[in-house]
Amino acid sequence: MGTALAGAWLAAGHPLTVWNRNAARADGPAARGATVAATAAEAVAANRLVVVCLLDDASVEQALDDVDLAGRDLVNLVTGTPGQARVRAAWAERRGARYLDGGIMAVPPMIGAPAAGAYVFYSGSSELFEEHRGTLAVPAGTRYVGADPGSAALHDVALLSAMYGMFAGVAHAFALVRGEAVAPTELAPLLGSWLTAMSGSVTRTAEQLESGDYARDVVSGLAMQVAGKGTLLRTAEEQRVSTELLEPYFRLMERRLEIGHGGEDLTGVVDLLRR
Known part of the structure; x- marks a missing residue:
C-alpha cells in the first residue's frame, strides 16, 4: 500500500521522500523520482507533511520512537483500533505534531485510479485535514469523519467487518455447490447480483x-x-x-x-x- 500511495503522489508531480524498514522496498519509488532517506528521522525531517503507512500501530511507535516530530503534520494510515488511534494522537501531540488518523478503503491496485472508487476516512485535526486536503486526495478520495482521532478507525473496521461477513456467506455458498454440476463461474454472477439486491x-x-x-x-x-x-x-x-x-x-x-x-x-x- 505504501508503494501504491508513493506512486500516486509521484505521478501527480509531488516531491516525495520515502523510507522503508526494508530498504529494498524503496527501490520502486526511487526509480520514479522519490528521494530515499537513510533513516525514518531523515524522512520526517524532509517535509512538514509526514504520511505513515506501516504494518501496525506498534511498528509506528517503533519507527518514530526517537524521531523529532515537532512542527510536523503526521498522517497515520495504519489499520488500527479506535483506541490505538486516540493514544497515538495524544502521543503525537505531546511531541509537538498535529495528528490525523486514516482508514484506507481500498486495495493497492485501486490507489491512484479515480474510477476505482477508493477513498480514505480521516479523523483528528480538522486544520491539518483542510490544509493538506488536496495532497491527501491525490491517491484516493477523502472523507473527514470528525475530530475524534478514533473515528476513522471505527468507520474503517465497521466496513471491513461487514466485508468479512459477506465473504463468509460467499464461502458457504460456493462450498454448497462444490463438487456438483454447478461451475463456480456459473454461480458467481447470480451470487453477485443477489448480494447487490439484498444490500x-x-x-x-x-x-x-x-x-x-x-x-x-x-x-x-x-x-x-x-x-x-x-x-x-x-x-x-x-x-x-x-x-x-x-x-x-x-x-x-x-x-x-x-x-x-x-x-x-x-x-x-x-x-x-x-x-
Missing part, C-alpha cells in the same frame, strides 16, 4: 435503528426467517458442508425470537451483540 437492507436497518421501530417496513419477519433456517442447515448437511459460518447468526435470531420479537425485522440482533 438495500442496509439502509432499512439503519432507519430502524434510528427510529427504534424494528417492525417498520418489515419484508420478512424474524419468526418466518427462524422457521426457514432449518432448510439452510439441512441443505448444508446433505451437501456435507459445515454450518459453522451460519449457526452463530441463527442462534442470535433464535434468542431474539425467544424474547418475543417475531414480528420484527432482523435489526434486533444488533442489540444482542452490544455488551
Whole structure:
C-alpha cells in the first residue's frame, strides 16, 4: 500500500521522500523520482507533511520512537483500533505534531485510479485535514469523519467487518455447490447480483435503528426467517458442508425470537451483540 500511495503522489508531480524498514522496498519509488532517506528521522525531517503507512500501530511507535516530530503534520494510515488511534494522537501531540488518523478503503491496485472508487476516512485535526486536503486526495478520495482521532478507525473496521461477513456467506455458498454440476463461474454472477439486491437492507436497518421501530417496513419477519433456517442447515448437511459460518447468526435470531420479537425485522440482533 505504501508503494501504491508513493506512486500516486509521484505521478501527480509531488516531491516525495520515502523510507522503508526494508530498504529494498524503496527501490520502486526511487526509480520514479522519490528521494530515499537513510533513516525514518531523515524522512520526517524532509517535509512538514509526514504520511505513515506501516504494518501496525506498534511498528509506528517503533519507527518514530526517537524521531523529532515537532512542527510536523503526521498522517497515520495504519489499520488500527479506535483506541490505538486516540493514544497515538495524544502521543503525537505531546511531541509537538498535529495528528490525523486514516482508514484506507481500498486495495493497492485501486490507489491512484479515480474510477476505482477508493477513498480514505480521516479523523483528528480538522486544520491539518483542510490544509493538506488536496495532497491527501491525490491517491484516493477523502472523507473527514470528525475530530475524534478514533473515528476513522471505527468507520474503517465497521466496513471491513461487514466485508468479512459477506465473504463468509460467499464461502458457504460456493462450498454448497462444490463438487456438483454447478461451475463456480456459473454461480458467481447470480451470487453477485443477489448480494447487490439484498444490500438495500442496509439502509432499512439503519432507519430502524434510528427510529427504534424494528417492525417498520418489515419484508420478512424474524419468526418466518427462524422457521426457514432449518432448510439452510439441512441443505448444508446433505451437501456435507459445515454450518459453522451460519449457526452463530441463527442462534442470535433464535434468542431474539425467544424474547418475543417475531414480528420484527432482523435489526434486533444488533442489540444482542452490544455488551
